[in-house]
Amino acid sequence: MAEIAIVGAGFIGLASAAWLMRDGHRVTLFDPSGVGQGASFGNAGTFAHYACIPVNNPSVFRDLPRFLLSSESPFRLRWRYLPHLAPWLVRFLMSSTPHRYEASARALAALLGHAQAGYGPLLAGPELQQFVRPRECLYLYSNGASFDAARRALDLRQKLGVSFDVLAADDIRQLEPALAPIFERGVLFSDSWHFSNPQGFLQTLFEHLAAGGLTLKRSTVSAVQPAADGASLVVEGGTQRRFDYVVIATGARSATFAQQCGDRVPLDTERGYHVRYPGATQLISRPVGWAERGFYMTPMSDGIRVAGTVELGGFSDTRNRSLLDLLTFSSKRALPGLDSPDSSWLGFRPTLPDGLPVLGRSRASERVIYAFGHQHLGLTLAGVTGQIVADLVARRAPPLDLAPYAAARF
Template identity: 60%
Template sequence: MATVAVIGAGFVGLSSAYWLMRDGHAVTLFDPAGPAGGASYGNAGTFANYACIPVNNPSVFRDFHRYLLAAESPFRLRASYLPRLMPWLARFLWHSTPARYEAAVAALGPLLGRAYEGYADLIRDAGLEDRIRRRECLYLYSSERSFRNSADSLRLRREAGVACEVLDAAAIRGLEPALAPIFAHGVLFPGSWHLSDPAGFLTALHGWLAGRGLRTEARAVTRLAPGGSGVILVTPDGDERFDHAVVAAGIHSRPLAADCGDRLPLDTERGYHVTFGGVIDPIGRPCGWAERGLYMTPMAQGLRVAGTVELAGLDPRKASGLTGLLARSARDALPALKEPGVRQTDDWLGFRPTFPDGLPVLGRSRASERVVYAFGHQHVGLTLGGLSGMVVADLLAGRKPPLDLTAVDPRRF
């Protein structure tokens, strides 16, 4: 048994804690914000095991100007952030060429295909089944052009083994009669599901782990000092030594990796959600709207509308244009939201941790085998959190992980 510090209490960190405790390790979780204080709080809640199409794909060259200029574009680039973003953006574009994009799909597909293995035992052991809604996700297209353009990604999904059912307008109406008749095409992804409350799921998991000996420290780790026989965690309240450390701090992982000799090109794709509180189950499943870059997900608190991509670093100021777009789009898609008394009750900004090649980092640090990285899960951190935690425990135990980790090796940069 070893002492292990897990830094970050999102989907990746808490799943890592679960798998490490199964191996009998004494785990301490560090997070000043507590469970689900980061991107894991406000996401769309989808277990999107079909989402093997990364944002870095060849369509960015075709559609970039349209995304920048269109009034209802779900994409924003803050000009003042451009100078700092340039190195990341250049690499992102480099990874959007057809061959590199297909390599990313080929790497993401197997991870997503095995994602549920990382959750099955966790959900059963922690008694979390009632927090899961096993209704498959539906992706919708309001324009012929974008549906036609999606043909290639549909082909790649199928080649990756993703089950996809293409629906016409009548089938969409049959499944989700509350939707406005503006969607001519849809794709249903059998085998996907969603959470009724992602933060509630993680809080319950954390409570269950705490009952089994997980120690939690509401402190930020300001620096890591890895050595041959252990790792020192530096915090504002003093230093602490562990046999191993796991860096799962989402977008804030970059400086901790730099302490361990790895300069990693991690930046953020910011995303937003708005909630129509108290609007319970107007739809029966998460419905994505391709052109608006969003999901509408029925959650315990109401309807959550989540998505968009903004490149603007960690500045806490929100883009009202994007939260407005989410609310407006939801009303366009679901006319019931226009009824008197229905109100938007919150808005939220989250920071997706994204590498320019669209793949996460799962592996050991350069400076020490005792530090394991698990971050950079971009749009699929909820989906891949369980599997990433399983891989972390395998790496720490010296076991062979269940899949080839070459494509997600931190040294690829």
Template identity: 40%
Template sequence: MPLDSNSTDPRELVIIGAGIIGVALAEQLQHRGHQVTLVDRDSPGRGCSYGNAGHFATDVVLPLANMKTILSVPKLLLDPLGPLSIRWGYFPKVLPWLLRFAAAAAPANVEKSCQHLRALNGRSIESYDRLLGRTGLTDLMTKRGALTVYERPDSVDRNQATVDLLREYGVEIESLSGDEVRALEPALGKGVVGGLFFPRTAHTANPYRLVTALADRFQNSGGEILQGEVVGLQQTADAMDVRLSSGRSIRSRRLVIATGAWSKVFAEQLGYKVPLDTERGYHLMLPQPGTNISRPLVSFERSFVMTPMEEGLRLAGTVELGGLDAEPNFARADILFDHAQSLLPDISNTGAHRWMGLRPSLPDSLPVLGIAPHHPRVAFAFGHQHLGLTQAAITAELLADELEGKAPEIDLSPFSIKRFQ
């Protein structure tokens, strides 16, 4: 059902969720001439979009669910502050997700996910060029590539199969010696013995400012942003009603659910079961790092990333499975400084502050995108896991095409919620 751009009452289109996905989609639809309302319980960008690593990780085309990950899980879980941990009280709830994750690691499933992730990521930078170009925000994307660094000589061989696979899927990678890595990033210590350079990636120096600047331009161009907690959805004969906790109800001809890790409850209200859970991610922000790098640095052995930002140096990473409600374990943020100190000898944590966010993750590492099978007035855009920032602009273009009744550049059927029904 194409959008009706002449409709004023009820609203033409409401997007629930003002993170990077929702805001990028709102801007895209507005750019095409539609009237859009954004609704979120918080101000734009205050959720997962606030504290991500700022890395447009176009090289990440291998799903998290793969046999290498599965085989490493027992060892990883022995370290409570390692790259992966599970809140054991949450284990019974996350077990169905873990079983689906294991099934997604079958080679045939991994190959399909690689193809679909590559389809999105391969168009990511170009779509951001269009988005940031027309909004005057090109300064918020820096194209200096990214580095993965090795501290152990045997890591080169251990990672070679993955490197070969990434190259098969079109990811451009340059292998570097330790000295060549330090020529790019002189702050790195002598413990770095080699690395990989990914020239087709990029980063933003302020992911929160990216979202808020886009939201400001959307609002200044006539878009509406409402702050309120959505508590229910109801379909009527010719619209969708969005009920807020205040008692207010917003009626819209079309509705997009882009609420990240909270999207499951809204999908369920409409009768769709989706195995969405959250990977709790932490960052440590160093406002006075005492050292400088010029691009994202990923540690192969330690599984975390360091990104230079306007506010200092951000250390981010690790995965914790513990649901939406558990209190943060900020020791998982603090440990990132110890890791960073092994790579950047002159680093300082003076004034450091910690943050925890909730990544919306599905077992096959693919987002849910597209119009709902049984609710033509509803569309989904959630579950981008670690790649929400990377895939936001291309998601907006593809979903806007489908909402307008056009054939998207990429077939969205592999991302449909139907795959879980």
């Protein structure tokens, strides 16, 4: 049995704790904000095992100018952040060539292929399973030309083992009659599901694990000091604590820790937003995505959450009013029965330029394990990530080859 610290209590930290405790280890979580308060709090809640097409794909060369100029674009760049972002952006564009995009898609599909099995220990008990809504995700196109442009990506998904049905306008209306009749084509992804309350799920998972000995320290970790036989955490205020293993699961804030452990990773953030419509949950029965507008509308336990958009702009807390307006305006156009949102949220997706997470041991110590950079898929990939973390600690063979996810790829 080892003493293990996990820094970060989001989907990745909690899932790692669940898998490590299954092996009998003693686990301490460190997070100043408590459980599930980072990107894990306000996401769209979808288990998107079909989402193997990374954001870095060849269509960005065609779409980027339009994305940057259109007021209806779900993609924004804060120009003041550009000097800081430039190295990341160059790598992102280099990762968007057909060859490198396909390599990322393959590596994502390989991970996603284990995503459902990875959730096993996280859904151990009815109090956890009650958050799972087994309703397949529906992804819609309001414009036939956008659907045609997405055909190649759909073909690649199919080649990589994703199964789905393509729907016409009438099929869409039959599935979700409250939607406005503006959608020409749709895709229904088999075997996907969603959480009715992602943070509620994480809190319940935490309580379940705490009953078995998991502890949470509400402290900020300021440094990780790797060593051959373990690692020390320096906690804000200067206290040091030594552990046999340390897991870095701090999402978008992980680059500094990686650097302290000998790895330079070009991690940045894709800012994303949600607005919430209280009540209204009966309007749709499943997560409904609108491709051209870059968001999902998900029926949650407390209302419909409209979540998505991508803003490259760093960690400023200032919200982009025009993206929140776009979410509100577009969701009401898709679902005319919606009234007014009562709250909004901004979160920071952790994103590497090639769209793949960093999973594996650090350069400076094999006792420091990286588990971050899950971009749009941290909820979906949480279980398999936890499984990999536990396998690395136990020196068991992980469920797949980890080479594509190594920090050393940069």
